[in-house]
Amino acid sequence: MLSWLSTIVLLALALPTPLGPPHLGVTVVSGPSMLPTYDPQDLLVTWRSDSYPVGTPIVYGIPAGEAGAGLNVVHRVIEVRPDGTHVTQGDNNDHIDPWKPVDSDVHGRVVVRVPAGGRLLRIVGSPMVLAVIAGILTAMAVLKRPDEDEDPPIRPRWRSRRRKRHRKPTPPVVPIASRAVALAAVTGLVLGIVPARAADLGTLASADIYTGTTAASLAQNPVSYEQHLTSEGPLQYCATVTVTNHSSASVEWEITLNISAQPYNASSVASSYGVTTVSFQPDLWRVRGADYNSIIAPNQSYEWGYCGARSETSLVDATASVNVTQSDAQQYCATVTVSTASTDWIRWRATLDHSTPGITDSAYWLAAQPTNSNNMTNISFNAGTGSWVVRGVSSNEYIRSGTNATFGYCAPAGAAAPYIDATLSVSITSQDSQQYCASVTASTTSPTYVKWKATINHSTTGLSGNTYWLNAVPTNFSNVATVSFDSSTGTWVVQGLSYNQLIKSGSPATWSFCAPTNQSATLVDATVSVSLQNTSNAPGGQYCATVTVSTTSTDFVKWRAVLTQNTPNLTGPNYALTSLPTNFWNSTSIDFTSGSGTFQWRLRGAGYNDLIKAGSPQSFGFCR
Helix, strand or coil: CHHHHHHHHHHHHHCCECCECCCEEEEEECCCCCCCCCCCCCEEEEECCCCCCCCCEEEEECCCCCCCCCCEEEEEEEEECCCCCEEEECCCCCCCCCCCCCHHHEEEEEEEEECCHHHHHHHHCCHHHHHHHHHHHHHHHHCCCHHHCCCCCCCCCCCCHHHCCCCCCCCCHHHHHHHHHHHHHHHHHHHHHCCCEECCCCCCCCCCCCCCCCCCCCCCCCEEEEEEEEEECCCEEEEEEEEEECCCCCEECEEEECCCCCCCCCCEEEEEECEEEEECCCCCEEEEECCCCCEECCCCEEEEEEEEECCCCCEEECEEEEEEEEECCCEEEEEEEEECCCCCCEEEEEEECCCCCCCCCHHHCCCCCCCEEECCEEEEEECCCCEEEEECCCCCCEEECCECEEEEEEEECCCCCCEEECEEEEEEEEECCCEEEEEEEEECCCCCCEEEEEEECCCCCCCCCHHHCCCCCCCEEECEEEEEEECCCCEEEEEECCCCCEEECCECEEEEEEEECCCCCCEEECEEEEEEECCCCCCCCCCEEEEEEECCCCCCEEEEEEEECCCCCCCCHHHCCCCCCCEEECCEEEEEEEECCEEEEEEECCCCCCEEECCECEEEEEEC
């Protein structure tokens, strides 16, 4: 009765009732996601309870409508949310599960682990083995000892008690056999009703974005497989594998895959579902079906999936092209596109130098590593060649044909550009006998920016007059820097500053300077015009004259006036100068000579009026 009562209790716990699913369950582990807690082929006994706190290993079914629905998972609870959902994760996984089961999805918590019990269960639970066991027990029930059913003989009372022997009763075989058969039947019924199989399921979060199919290949069984990429990144991809039985009989399948070849290039398997690994090498991955899908019916297919991991590669040189997005005389900003012709993912490295498309103009050459950049990591910079070597960051580290990386930077414009001689245009803005000031425009016909320098010397247009020749570097100048000065030739070389050092056609640079008037400039004979005053007593007497000196020169010149007996309005003996006048103004006497009826008086400016040019005459006067 106790045996039958135990059997009834086992049935009550293992079979579903109108009140709900069974409390007792059995699960066989078929994946590595719970290593080292549970090994594949471990047998787990589960018990359904009212709650599953954090840290509890549970077996649950993937909710309907989600990827993998209908399969069961054995993972650990890592969070119980207020809405009643459970967050789970395999002890050997580095990611949480995408499914959020509720209590009704959970078959139970693990209470007993039987190492490798799944293998024994497959043997004992097979129909053939159960049939053999049932047959043996039935035979034991039928076959019995001959004297077991006979009453023991009545012994005469007169026999001695010392000779009296009692046979030890033999336990009846039928009740034992009946109970064993019933228990075996109940065990088979329980294992058949609870279809729980825990699997290490990968995650396929995206729809098909790239599909490649391997050529169908026959394994040990008459099956073929096709492999399709469903999602992909540089270091991991996920794929589904469809296994098809082409024979007319059911087969237990096993196939070998090469996941190290293109387009997979995997070095390991990150996760899988619906399959059991027999042995693994990246080019020889042997797999067979899990317990629930190891047999494929004739002309039927089964789909399983996995995610492969790719190893980090070494840096590979890629092609860089630059698009200058902003440019002025101070700096420029650019976007760099990095590309490759490789169909495999590469971890890129790019070099920017004077020959890089988009920055071959010298205004964009680099003199130093840019300090304003993004989406890249600096490797090195060579100031001698202006070569900048960079690589990607985590967000854009890998590229392949058709998938480019971009990064940006800003740098000083023209920092490494060679200097180009500019064309100068000079305008004198102020002038007196002591100094002059000039405004200078530096221009070029180049359609792109060039870094300019300029040379001022005796032949510079607008400064060719010797009054503008320089004896030293001007002490008052702006918007330029002195490069050199040659005092023997009066040559001054200048260049622009950081904010105006670049010019192009239509975008000149202007600067200015003031310098002392050349006091040692050559005197230039001026045109003299004389106007006489107080001439009533001129013959043999005193007179006064105003002398105007002028020139046709467009540049200021230091004037010299020469008065002789042939100077208009001074001809004739009445106006002849026999000696140097003692009364003259606004001029300086250079020398005076006289003879019989002749004279020559040379004069120059007084300093404040010694410069003249066309349209700007000066005057002085004298009395005799």
